[in-house]
Amino acid sequence: MTAGPMNAVCVFCGSSPGADPAYEAAAQATGRAIAERGLALVYGGAKVGLMGQVADAALAAGGEVFGVLPRGLAAKELAHTGLTRLEVVDSMHERKARMADLSDGFLSLPGGIGTLEEVFEVWTWGQLGFHAKPVGFVNVAGFYDPLRAFLNHMTGQAFLKPMHRDMAIFADTPQDALDAFAAYQPPAVDKWMEREQL
Structure with missing residues (x-):
């Protein structure tokens, strides 16, 4: 399975702004970077927190923004x-x-458990060979350093293969993440198939 053309990038991120102003700045930079590359932004459809910031920045830069929101959250305005x-x-x-x-492709900005749940689900789907789309983290102000260390620990303990660990792209800026997305090549084998079995 090979990665297809990059037309739209999904961004997972917090519904709150977080404690560090760098998070909002990164959300704005991400929305702009996606729009400036002629890509559409797909996100969770809310107007609050980093979610609203990334959407507003993409719209302000002339980008298309597609939101998907559950009815229960829409009812809460x-x-x-x-x-x-x-x-x-x-x-x-x-x-x-x-x-x-x-x-x-799927890009995570800082966020809470919902953000992690979303990105880990799509990463798992990629690991299982259900899609060949890149998954990445914008590591704003070192936010994802502990996660990266834990993933390396999982790999060292043989719960995560190095090739599947390497599927997760960590970048300091949204521009670097999008560059890596453009060059992404998924693993040649799925979770259970060893190369020698092919």
């Missing part, structure tokens, strides 16, 4: 009403599946 398109779906499961279908 969290929906961003200025998007190119906002889809309201029935469940979180539907939301994540729709975002994955619309996207050619």
